[in-house]
Amino acid sequence: MTQQDKAITLFGSLKTEYKTIEAMVKIYCKDHHKTATLCEQCEDFLQYAHTRLDRCPYGEEKPTCRICPIHCYKADYKLLSQKIMRYAGPRMLLKHPVLAVRHLIAEKRPIPVKPAAGASNRHKRKSLGQ
Numbered sequence: 001m002t003q004q005d006k007a008i009t010l011f012g013s014l015k016t017e018y019k020t021i022e023a024m025v026k027i028y029c030k031d032h033h034k035t036a037t038l039c040e041q042c043e044d045f046l047q048y049a050h051t052r053l054d055r056c057p058y059g060e061e062k063p064t065c066r067i068c069p070i071h072c073y074k075a076d077y078k079l080l081s082q083k084i085m086r087y088a089g090p091r092m093l094l095k096h097p098v099l100a101v102r103h104l105i106a107e108k109r110p111i112p113v114k115p116a117a118g119a120s121n122r123h124k125r126k127s128l129g130q
């Protein structure tokens, strides 16, 4: 994966979801890896999460990852994501209450039965020539 991938545009709720993940990774990395900026491993994780959001077949209708029926993360990234979420989740309410509450509300939305054709962020991007 290249550095450029993260410059890819995410639309609407996908962008908000990325911001939420980014905030959680920052909390986790700061407390566990003690580097001034994000460490290489966490940077790589964020890039991976960004690409998964871009390619999610649900697009902006995407359910939250915890309740999603599609398991799109590779095993090692999934494991790391669980560690990050478990640690940063409860800390998000204090540090980023708006993002945290939005996410909690999103968890209550029903899961779309099936992704619509061409709903992914990537598909939308390509159709806009981005």
Ligand SMILES: [Zn+2]
Pocket: 028, 029, 030, 033, 038, 039, 040, 041, 042, 043
């Ligand atoms: Zn880290």
